Amino acid sequence: QLQLQASGPGLVKPSETLSLTCAVSGDSITSTSHYWGWIRQPPGKELEWIASINYSGSTYYNPSLKSRVAISVDTSKNQFSLKLSSVTAADTAVYYCARTIFGVVPYFDFWGQGTLVTVSS
């Protein structure tokens, strides 16, 4: 059974870098059929796709966040990670990791539980 578990600090200071990791079990991250990605939902706002990556390191980023985001994959650990730099209060959100179906534009066929990240001093 596929499971995705996001982990990372729940509190990040303004201007610092938010770092999250998603551990995948029940499927291989080296699957050629899927990408793996991050989506976030700020309180009271819509879901927003952040970035996706495949096993070979091919990446796609939401242009609205691209300058601050880096996504990476570790196939040996079957996990992928997100770094978001120069965070502000606007980056406070629940962050989800998800398996991604990527044609031209991504959608998400399986989601992890989500982790709340608060940006505050």
Place this chain on the structure above:
Amino acid sequence: EIVMTQSPATLSVSPGERATLSCRASRSLRSNLAWYQQKPGQAPRLLIYGASTRATGIPARFSGSGSGTEFSLTISSLQSEDFAIYYCQQYNHWPGTFGQGTKVEIK
């Protein structure tokens, strides 16, 4: 950016009744639309993709329809486990955008 507008914001329905949720796009999506269900404290779950194709394991009481700019999700007979928030997402125009959600609550 494509704006996705869901209506109504809240839908009050009695168990066993039919529920119809709407999603409108600011530009044509062809059929590149997905629906997700989210229950409190849980991750979103993919229900429908391609506007009308049920994802694996999704009960037949969930159906999607529409193309272009107007889409709907119908739950034919609401079960207790269906009370949740439903989101639509377009994946036709980069980078993809979500609606604000419709909450289906018990009447």
